Amino acid sequence: MVSVAAVILAAGAGSRFNRNDPEAAPGAKLLHALRGRPLVAWVIAPALEAGLDEVVVVDGAADLGAVVPEGVTLLHNERWHHGQATSLWVALDWCTRQGHQAAVIGLGDTPGLTPEAWRAVATTPGGPMVFATYEGRRGHPVRLDASVWPLLPTTGDEGARGLASGRPELVREVPCVGAPTDIDTPEALTQWN
Numbered sequence: 250m251v252s253v254a255a256v257i258l259a260a261g262a263g264s265r266f267n268r269n270d271p272e273a274a275p276g277a278k279l280l281h282a283l284r285g286r287p288l289v290a291w292v293i294a295p296a297l298e299a300g301l302d303e304v305v306v307v308d309g310a311a312d313l314g315a316v317v318p319e320g321v322t323l324l325h326n327e328r329w330h331h332g333q334a335t336s337l338w339v340a341l342d343w344c345t346r347q348g349h350q351a352a353v354i355g356l357g358d359t360p361g362l363t364p365e366a367w368r369a370v371a372t373t374p375g376g377p378m379v380f381a382t383y384e385g386r387r388g389h390p391v392r393l394d395a396s397v398w399p400l401l402p403t404t405g406d407e408g409a410r411g412l413a414s415g416r417p418e419l420v421r422e423v424p425c426v427g428a429p430t431d432i433d434t435p436e437a438l439t440q441w442n
Contacts, residue, residue, distance in 0.1 A: 255296040259357025260309025260329035260336040291360030299367035332406040361428025375421040388429030
């Protein structure tokens with residue numbers, strides 16, 4: 250049986266969210282209240298409910314230790330300011346050491362992902378890259394089988410998108426329910442609230 254980890258990348262500074270508040274701490278967006286809970290908690294809960302082998306959260310700009318529930322692995326990316334790829338590699342290195350053969354990747358600012366989407370992406374045969382789609386558009390989560398990990402970038406703000414574009418034969422899509430919208434601005438957060 251293949252071991253699959255749910256990975257939530259939550260290391261960024263959220264600079265677009267904080268653009269009008271120069272006093273805001275980097276990463277504060279993920280701790281901002283959304284319907285009474287921190288934004289990142291809305292992403293962790295359905296990943297846990299999906300029942301994959303492990304749930305991993307990668308923080309960086311903000312310390313998420315106070316909001317990550319017991320039973321979830323919290324990893325810190327010291328190099329978060331070098332882009333999302335560095336956080337992805339912190340997670341994939343962990344997954345390698347834990348013996349996971351695939352990682353299903355979500356972002357810490359996408360509160361509309363459902364447990365069904367996490368499970369569908371995790372269990373869809375084929376790939377080795379499986380993208381959730383919403384009304385025909387690709388979104389998160391995204392499954393990356395271990396066979397493609399060496400092909401991913403190690404720096405910059407791109408995860409698997411470039412690889413998927415350049416190697417479409419590696420990609421499978423699965424229709425999912427949910428809302429894959431990122432909360433990148435205070436206005437987007439207000440709409441969710």
